[in-house]
Structures are given as structure tokens and as C-alpha cells.
Amino acid sequence: MAHPKLELLPAVDIRDGQAVRLVHGESGSETAYGDPLQAALAWQQAGAEWLHLVDLDAAFGTGDNRAQIAEVARAMDIKVELSGGIRDDASLAAALATGCRRVNLGTAALEAPEWVAKVIAEHGDKIAVGLDVRGTTLRGRGWTRDGGDLYETLARLDSEGCARYVVTDINKDGTLQGPNVELLKNVCAATDRPVVASGGVSSLDDLRTLASLVPEGVEGAIVGKALYAKAFTLEEALAAVS
């Protein structure tokens, strides 16, 4: 049986109202790329089926871009995955009210496990958990604090029914150094849930490599810096994985 194709999720990360890219997810390392709505509309126009939309200020605790996030999400005809600072009932309700297809929980999965188990039970596959790691240590609070062992947390979330994981090697994120294939394979081996790969994609060959992991459980790939740096176009990326 043919395997489904790799889903591509072009990223729009918002900091202080601007679409930005970070290096290693570090606050202060950003390069600005202009109006987030224009970026999102450009990815949609180029044929994206998903948008990965991040509120970096909410992730870092430096405010939020909630109104703008809602504006962008509502303007999309395609599926939207929302990330950044979704940690309690109010932020989850605001995120879901945008009409997004799903949300990524990060810090909350490390610091509020009971709440996360509750919202997984309530919202099913509208909830994904972002597993953001250095080595095999998870990081929370905008990737600034250690938050436990990757595989222990994965086993706990699996047992709670978590539908999907977004796996980021922070050391690769925003660096154009290629994804951490070994990490992705190890996570896929440890869970039967789909995995969305995030961080480091630099070339069409990286996307082909990730597409070859679909049978192992990699469902999608988030692509940020490579698109903004024009390493390839989204049209080329979609053709490479189709």
C-alpha cells in the first residue's frame, strides 16, 4: 500500500507583530520578515495545506500577539496549527476560538501534566504536544528551562491518549543545518502516534529524507528559515514530497 505523502507546514512565527525567524529558538536572535498576514497568505497562495503559526511573545512570556494570531488564523482557508504560550483554559479557549485545526502544547505538558491530560481527553486530536529537546532533555518556557526526560514524558503522554507530537531539536532550529533524523527515528520507534518534524530543514533533499520516514511515523515537516531565506520555494517543496 502506498504511504501518504509528507505534509508540509510552512511556519509564521510572530514576535512583536512581525514575522520573524530565530536561531536555536533564542529570544533576541530574530531576523524580521515583515507582515505575518502577508507571509501566511503567500504560503496559502503557493499551495500549502497547513500553516504553522507561532506566538513567540506568548511562548517567551513577553506579552502576546493574540489579536494578530486570530486575524491570521481566521484569514486562512487552509488548516492552521497554533503554538506558543498555550498553557491554561483561557489561552486554550482563545486558540481554539480562532478556528485553528489544532494547537501545540509545550510548556504545559511539562509543568501542568494534569491539565494537559484533561484537555487531551476533552479535545482529542485538536491537541498536539510539542517535544522541544536538547539531546533528550525537554525544554519549556520558550525553550529556556529544562523540563524532564523526552522518553519518560512521551510514554506518559501516550498513556494519556495524546494524538500527535511535534518534535524539535532546538540545536537545529533556525540553523539550516538539516533535521535531526536520528532523533526523529528514535521518537517514531518509541511511539505509535504521528510525529511532525520541526527545525533545521535546509534543502529539498532534507524534505525527501523526511518523506522517506513517513512509513516510520513522520507525518509532516515544519519549514521556516529555509523558505524565508529562499533556499527553495514552497511550490518546489510541495513537488519534492508529492
Ligand SMILES: O=C(O)c1ccccc1NCC(=O)[C@H](O)[C@H](O)COP(=O)(O)O
Ligand atoms: O513553537 C513554539 O512554541 C516555539 C517556542 C519558542 C521558540 C520557538 C518556537 N517555535 C519555533 C518553530 O516552530 C519554528 O517555526 C520551526 O521549528 C521551524 O524551524 P526552522 O525551519 O529551522 O526555521
